Amino acid sequence: MAEALRVGLAGLGTVGGGVMRLLAANGELVARRAGRAITVTAVSARDRHRDRGIDLSGAEWVDDAAALAQREDVDVVVELVGGADGPALVLARATLAAGRHLVTANKAMIAHHGLELARAAEGAKGGVGVALKFEAAVAGGVPVVKGLREGAAANEIVRVAGILNGTCNFILTKMEAEGRDFADVLAEAQRLGFAEADPSFDIDGVDAAHKLAILASLAFGTRPAFDQVAATGIRHVLAADIAEAAALGYRVRLVGIAEAGPPNGGGGLFQRVHPHLVPLTNPLAHVAGPLNAVVVEGNFVGQLLFQGRGAGDGPTASAVVADLIDIARGEFGPPFAMPAESLAEAPAADAGERRGRAYLRFTVADKVGVLAEIAAAMRDAGVSIESLIQRGPSAVPGSDGHVLVAIVTHEGPERCVAAALERLRGSPSLAGQPLWMHLL
Amino acid sequence: MAEALRVGLAGLGTVGGGVMRLLAANGELVARRAGRAITVTAVSARDRHRDRGIDLSGAEWVDDAAALAQREDVDVVVELVGGADGPALVLARATLAAGRHLVTANKAMIAHHGLELARAAEGAKGGVGVALKFEAAVAGGVPVVKGLREGAAANEIVRVAGILNGTCNFILTKMEAEGRDFADVLAEAQRLGFAEADPSFDIDGVDAAHKLAILASLAFGTRPAFDQVAATGIRHVLAADIAEAAALGYRVRLVGIAEAGPPNGGGGLFQRVHPHLVPLTNPLAHVAGPLNAVVVEGNFVGQLLFQGRGAGDGPTASAVVADLIDIARGEFGPPFAMPAESLAEAPAADAGERRGRAYLRFTVADKVGVLAEIAAAMRDAGVSIESLIQRGPSAVPGSDGHVLVAIVTHEGPERCVAAALERLRGSPSLAGQPLWMHLL
Numbered sequence: 068m069a070e071a072l073r074v075g076l077a078g079l080g081t082v083g084g085g086v087m088r089l090l091a092a093n094g095e096l097v098a099r100r101a102g103r104a105i106t107v108t109a110v111s112a113r114d115r116h117r118d119r120g121i122d123l124s125g126a127e128w129v130d131d132a133a134a135l136a137q138r139e140d141v142d143v144v145v146e147l148v149g150g151a152d153g154p155a156l157v158l159a160r161a162t163l164a165a166g167r168h169l170v171t172a173n174k175a176m177i178a179h180h181g182l183e184l185a186r187a188a189e190g191a192k193g194g195v196g197v198a199l200k201f202e203a204a205v206a207g208g209v210p211v212v213k214g215l216r217e218g219a220a221a222n223e224i225v226r227v228a229g230i231l232n233g234t235c236n237f238i239l240t241k242m243e244a245e246g247r248d249f250a251d252v253l254a255e256a257q258r259l260g261f262a263e264a265d266p267s268f269d270i271d272g273v274d275a276a277h278k279l280a281i282l283a284s285l286a287f288g289t290r291p292a293f294d295q296v297a298a299t300g301i302r303h304v305l306a307a308d309i310a311e312a313a314a315l316g317y318r319v320r321l322v323g324i325a326e327a328g329p330p331n332g333g334g335g336l337f338q339r340v341h342p343h344l345v346p347l348t349n350p351l352a353h354v355a356g357p358l359n360a361v362v363v364e365g366n367f368v369g370q371l372l373f374q375g376r377g378a379g380d381g382p383t384a385s386a387v388v389a390d391l392i393d394i395a396r397g398e399f400g401p402p403f404a405m406p407a408e409s410l411a412e413a414p415a416a417d418a419g420e421r422r423g424r425a426y427l428r429f430t431v432a433d434k435v436g437v438l439a440e441i442a443a444a445m446r447d448a449g450v451s452i453e454s455l456i457q458r459g460p461s462a463v464p465g466s467d468g469h470v471l472v473a474i475v476t477h478e479g480p481e482r483c484v485a486a487a488l489e490r491l492r493g494s495p496s497l498a499g500q501p502l503w504m505h506l507l
Numbered sequence: 508m509a510e511a512l513r514v515g516l517a518g519l520g521t522v523g524g525g526v527m528r529l530l531a532a533n534g535e536l537v538a539r540r541a542g543r544a545i546t547v548t549a550v551s552a553r554d555r556h557r558d559r560g561i562d563l564s565g566a567e568w569v570d571d572a573a574a575l576a577q578r579e580d581v582d583v584v585v586e587l588v589g590g591a592d593g594p595a596l597v598l599a600r601a602t603l604a605a606g607r608h609l610v611t612a613n614k615a616m617i618a619h620h621g622l623e624l625a626r627a628a629e630g631a632k633g634g635v636g637v638a639l640k641f642e643a644a645v646a647g648g649v650p651v652v653k654g655l656r657e658g659a660a661a662n663e664i665v666r667v668a669g670i671l672n673g674t675c676n677f678i679l680t681k682m683e684a685e686g687r688d689f690a691d692v693l694a695e696a697q698r699l700g701f702a703e704a705d706p707s708f709d710i711d712g713v714d715a716a717h718k719l720a721i722l723a724s725l726a727f728g729t730r731p732a733f734d735q736v737a738a739t740g741i742r743h744v745l746a747a748d749i750a751e752a753a754a755l756g757y758r759v760r761l762v763g764i765a766e767a768g769p770p771n772g773g774g775g776l777f778q779r780v781h782p783h784l785v786p787l788t789n790p791l792a793h794v795a796g797p798l799n800a801v802v803v804e805g806n807f808v809g810q811l812l813f814q815g816r817g818a819g820d821g822p823t824a825s826a827v828v829a830d831l832i833d834i835a836r837g838e839f840g841p842p843f844a845m846p847a848e849s850l851a852e853a854p855a856a857d858a859g860e861r862r863g864r865a866y867l868r869f870t871v872a873d874k875v876g877v878l879a880e881i882a883a884a885m886r887d888a889g890v891s892i893e894s895l896i897q898r899g900p901s902a903v904p905g906s907d908g909h910v911l912v913a914i915v916t917h918e919g920p921e922r923c924v925a926a927a928l929e930r931l932r933g934s935p936s937l938a939g940q941p942l943w944m945h946l947l
Contacts, residue, residue, distance in 0.1 A: 089807050093663055099728060099845045100660045202658075208808035210658025217838070218642075218650025220540045221828030223533055288539060350814065353793055360812075367529050368648035368825035372800075374790065374812040385808035388661030398657070398838040405539045 071104035072395040075135035076126070077158055078147030079112035079119055082172055082203070085380030086145065086387050087121045097388060101395035105388070108140045136161035143168035143198070143394055145387060151175035163187040163197060168399075170390040172203035172383055178277040181284065181291035185407035198399040200390035205278040206231060206359040208382025209375040210389065215285040215363060216404040222365025224286040226326040228507070231278040231340075233357035233377040234262045234269040235301050235321040239309070239342075240355045243318065248306045248464050261357060271300035272321065272340040279323035282361065283338050284403050286325060289413035291403070296323075297418070298340040303502050307462035308428055311473045312504075315454075317344035318352045322507060328416020336413035337421065343507045344426050350374075351507070419482030424453070424506040427474040427484070429491075430463055430498045437496040441472060448487035451477040469498045475506070511544035512835040515575035516566070517598055518587030519552035519559055522612055522643070525820030526585065526827050527561045537828060541835035545828070548580045576601035583608035583638070583834055585827060591615035603627040603637060608839075610830040612643035612823055618717040621724065621731035625847040638839040640830035645718045646671060646799040648822025649815040650829065655725040655803060656844040662805025664726040666766040668947070671718040671780075673797035673817040674702045674709040675741050675761040679749070679782075680795045683758065688746045688904045701797060711740035712761065712780040719763035722801065723778050724843050726765060729853035731843070736763075737858065738780040743942050747902035748868055751913045752944075755894075757784035758792045762947060768856020776853035777861065783947045784866050790814075791947070859922030864893070864946040867914040867924070869931075870903055870938045877936040881912060888927035891917040909938045915946070 076083055090097065090105060098104040110123055111132040129135055132154055135144050144162040146169060148155040155176050162169045163184060171177065177184070188199035202212045206229065215227070230236050234256065241252045253270065256262035268274045276298040284291040301321050309319045322343040328335040345352040350372045354360040359377025364370050376382035393399050403410055431437045438457065445452055454475045462471045476484065488501055516523055530537065530545060538544040550563055551572040569575055572594055575584050584602040586609060588595040595616050602609045603624065611617065617624070628639035642652045646669065655667070670676050674696065681692045693710065696702035708714045716738040724731040741761050749759050762783040768775040785792040790812045794800040799817025804810050816822040833839050843850055871877045878897065885892055894915045902911045916924065928941055 085807070089661060093661060093806070096663055096728070097661055099849055102840065102846070209811060210654055213653065213658050214650055217833060218653050218829055219825065220832045221529055221533060221537055221825045223536055288536070350793070353790070365825060366533070367525070367821040369816045369822060371649060372812065372814040374814075376809045381807040382809060385659065385661045385805060389658055392660045393657060393838075396840045398833075398840060400542065400836045400838060406542070409539055 069103040071106045072101070072391065073106055073108045073140055073142045074391065075109040075138060075141035075144045076107050076147070077111045077132040077135055077144065078149070079110060080147065081380045082383045082387065083112065083147045084119050084121050085384030087123070089384040089388050091122065097392060101392040103395050105391050105395055109135055109138055111135055133158050133161050136165045136167060141167060143170060143391065146171040146173060149173055151179040156180060159184055160187065163191050163199065166192040166197060168198040168394050170200045170387055170394070172201070172387060174204040174274065174277040174281065177201050177204050178280040178291055178293040181281065181403065182407055182410065185402040188402055189407055198394045199402040200393065200399060201281070202390050203383045203386035205281050206361060206373070207375070207377040207379065208385045209359055209361065209373050209377065210386065211282070211361045211373045212285060214371065214373050215282060219363050219365050219368055219371060220404060222367050224363065224365055226324065226364040227282050227286045227361065228322055228324040228351065229282065229361035230320055230351055230354045230359055231275040231323045231377070232269050232321060233359055234266065235275070236354060237261050237357045238270070239301060239304070239319055239321065242306055243309050243313070246306050246310070249302060249304060270302055272298035275321060275323045275340045279325055279338055279340055283325035283336060284410065286363070287327070287336055287413065288405055288410060289336055290410045292413065295336070295415040296338040296340060299342065301342050303500065304342055305462070305464065307458060307471055308473070308502060311456065312344045312426065315475065317346055317506070319504065320345045320351055320354070322351060329420045332417035332420030335416035337416035337418060339418070342504045344504055345507045349507055419480060419485065421481045422478055423481065424478050425476045425484045426504040426506060427476070428502040429472045430469050431472055431496050432498065433460070433468055433470045438472065440494060440496055441491065444487045444490040448490060449479070449483045450487045451479060453477045509543040511546045512541070512831065513546055513548045513580050513582045514831065515549040515578060515581035515584045516547050516587070517551045517572040517575055517584065518589065519550060520587065521820045522823045522827065523552065523587045524559050524561050525824030529824040529828050531562065537832060541832040543835050545831050545835055549575055549578055551575055572598050573601050576605045576607060581607060583610060583831065586611040586613060589613055591619040596620060599624055600627065603631050603639065606632040606637060608638040608834050610640045610827055610834070612641070612827060614644040614714065614717040614721065617641050617644050618720040618731055618733040621721065621843065622847060622850065625842040628842055629847055638834045639842040640833065640839060641721070642830050643823045643826035645721050646801060646813070647815070647817040647819065648825045649799055649801065649813050649817065650826065651722070651801045651813045652725060654811065654813050655722065659803050659805050659808055659811060660844060662807050664803065664805055666764065666804040667722050667726045667801065668762055668764040668791065669722065669801035670760055670791055670794045670799055671715040671763045671817070672709055672761060673799055674706065675715070676794060677701045677797045679741060679744070679759055679761065682746050683749050683753070686746050686750070689742060689744060710742055712738035715761060715763045715780045719765055719778055719780055723765035723776060724850065726803070727776055727853065728845055728850060729776055730850045732853065735776070735855040736778040736780060739782065741782050743940065744782055745902070745904065747898060747911055748913070748942060748944070751896065752784045752866065755784070755915065757786055757946065759944065760785045760791055760794070762791060769860045772857035772860030775856035777856035777858060779858070782944045784944055785947045789947055859920060859925065861921045862918055863921065864918050865916045865924045866944040866946060867916070868942040869912045870909050871912055871936050872938065873900070873908055873910045878912065880934060880936055881931065884927045884930040888930060889919070889923045890927045891919060893917045
């Protein structure tokens with residue numbers, strides 16, 4: 068058997084601990100599959116003295132994570148520090164510059180700096196290149212980076228759509244199952260450890276947007292461009308919205324979707340994270356609880372579904388070590404499936420030309436003329452209404468006698484819906500922002 | 508860009524035509540992803556003069572497929588001839604012996620001769636090794652070979668279970684949706700081209716058993732052993748069985764399952780293809796029509812689901828070309844995830860010690876004492892009955908006044924169920940063989 072692959076591990080939190088536990092439990096099997104042992108020779112974390120319940124005796128402790136990049140006994144650095152910039156980025160740059168492989172679970176860093184890091188990896192060692200791998204950055208244990216980069220590589224990708232944030236999916240399915248409202252379920256998720264104390268990265272769609280930017284790059288051969296992902300979260304979804312959706316045969320899911328923009332909108336790449344109404348015929352409708360799932364649609368393969376646990380120490384460690392096995396086998400190439408230099412810059416597509424059906428929900432004063440006002444705004448903007456329902460104050464949490472009006476439109480360009488909402492903006496009849504969800 | 512990867516293609520049927528069409532449509536994109544062009548330089552098929560509607564002008568015609576293995580202008584042979592032995596096997600052996608890479612969609616050949624071919628591939632070129640890849644052999648376009656070999660490689664696999672035959676799944680879901688019986692739906696499937704004129708390979712579970720043997724080898728690091736897969740098909744499933752299952756909250760699916768045998772049964776590897784009652788909470792219950800799906804259960808990642816189209820020219824070509832892209836990238840290693848020499852021989856597990864719940868359905872004469880006879884056999888064999896239902900003659904197609912008795916057992920060892928059925932064997936009360944399905 069070849070010499071061991073020597074790992075320097077930065078970060079000993081949930082995922083780092085999981086990697087240590089996985090290698091302890093499955094080390095022999097991993098070595099058989101990888102063709103060589105995978106050994107952690109050095110570790111770094113913030114607090115040396117904290118008891119993590121894992122055996123670190125075989126690895127040397129390094130106070131400054133960035134020093135891992137320079138160690139002679141490290142072939143590959145595993146970065147589990149987190150954060151788009153700061154120490155994680157410093158370590159990543161230093162690792163690749165030193166001609167060492169890099170494995171990371173850091174979605175924010177790859178979404179923001181993926182292009183720079185891919186260039187550095189491909190140019191390392193005088194152009195020989197080193198690995199930059201990030202399977203764990205998207206959908207946790209689900210091998211969807213590999214699925215796109217390799218499994219579906221023969222296809223022109225038509226669309227990639229996924230449930231990419233387990234916290235949001237946990238909250239939405241619990242709201243659905245128990246008819247409870249967002250704030251209530253969020254508080255419970257926080258108590259159970261399914262949501263962070265500061266949940267905004269998750270529930271406002273930022274985390275899913277990081278992951279979508281990575282998937283879109285792999286799918287479309289474009290530079291990762293987080294700032295072109297339009298992200299909305301689930302804060303404003305009411306239990307009543309979920310009930311209306313169910314009555315129509317849909318489930319509400321936070322879906323990240325990327326596809327080529329409509330030709331009449333100038334092309335470009337369309338990337339969005341938004342709550343959607345998902346029909347029961349779509350496999351994403353059946354993804355419940357904290358699971359993640361991604362549907363990849365290719366021009367020859369049709370729809371592929373990848374589903375599994377999107378977070379947690381075990382699944383994430385599984386993905387990190389899968390990357391290490393690929394590196395040990397020598398099976399790695401350009402991080403984004405093709406050379407970084409050939410990744411196209413894709414301008415954001417004009418969403419206004421995108422055609423689809425919309426769910427619009429208004430919270431309104433219960434008085435004469437409000438429905439007429441809404442209907443007139445739709446008509447004047449060219450939005451065709453398929454169904455409209457009004458519900459009494461009980462559907463609106465904390466309502467001051469406000470009622471709820473939910474509309475589903477016929478298919479049409481999104482700019483018309485936007486124009487209708489613009490017409491209604493500032494109307495004294497409306498209490499709060501309308502909610503606009505797309506039908507998948 | 509590096510020199511083109513030169514392909515010799517044997518077999519121009521549905522899949523071979525699909526590969527040609529895919530490379531024509533997506534060739535430029537494939538080259539960007541692969542880092543080099545993939546070019547078919549030579550083709551071989553039975554009938555040179557048949558119009559296949561594909562452009563073969565760039566490739567040289569070779570009458571004898573085996574000659575592809577020796578051509579100087581071929582780096583990799585794609586074998587799409589089919590059949591476990593015969594010309595396919597001759598070509599595969601010759602290709603590897605000549606130090607050329609081999610890609611195949613041939614599940615029968617890999618299930619029967621995978622070990623020999625893997626040894627030949629690893630030993631080729633004086634031990635440098637060549638690729639032997641077979642993504643298209645299992646679940647068509649779904650990259651589940653890669654998912655096991657690489658994506659889940661860090662895990663000890665607890666279980667792999669899948670819907671591996673689209674024909675059977677099409678028939679079962681149609682029986683379910685329309686309440687029709689097997690023979691009737693099979694005839695329609697044949698008319699629609701979803702089932703072969705001789706459907707026995709599909710409906711008797713042989714095709715699924717080939718695929719399961721391959722998955723089991725990848726999952727458990729064992730030699731592929733088709734002859735140790737216990738396979739039963741769906742011929743004897745009645746519409747009434749599907750209706751009883753539905754009433755209990757289950758769907759009937761032909762499931763291939765592999766897992767470690769129970770320690771008290773001497774260990775070994777358990778491999779079975781059998782109609783199962785799948786609870787609605789299991790993702791396999793929601794796999795409808797001709798789709799394929801595989802659930803991989805790892806000790807760190809938990810359950811992973813891979814789902815998509817399991818047959819057809821587009822999906823299968825997608826998998827074949829994905830293998831070619833891996834080869835063009837130089838990203839390949841031992842075909843069964845670890846060196847062939849280290850694959851363990853796994854004796855078949857003693858299924859009798861396996862614990863589970865069973866669905867048993869008897870077609871019986873409608874006379875006094877039959878129920879007592881069945882119940883006594885169960886009692887005497889130590890089988891505990893959870894529910895029992897008797898239905899009149901309308902549930903039995905072509906019945907001569909026979910009625911149907913369906914039993915669901917409590918959990919217990921399978922040997923007890925087998926003993927109960929043995930006790931009833933030859934009883935004049937029974938019309939035809941009882942049907943035994945396992946609850947997943």
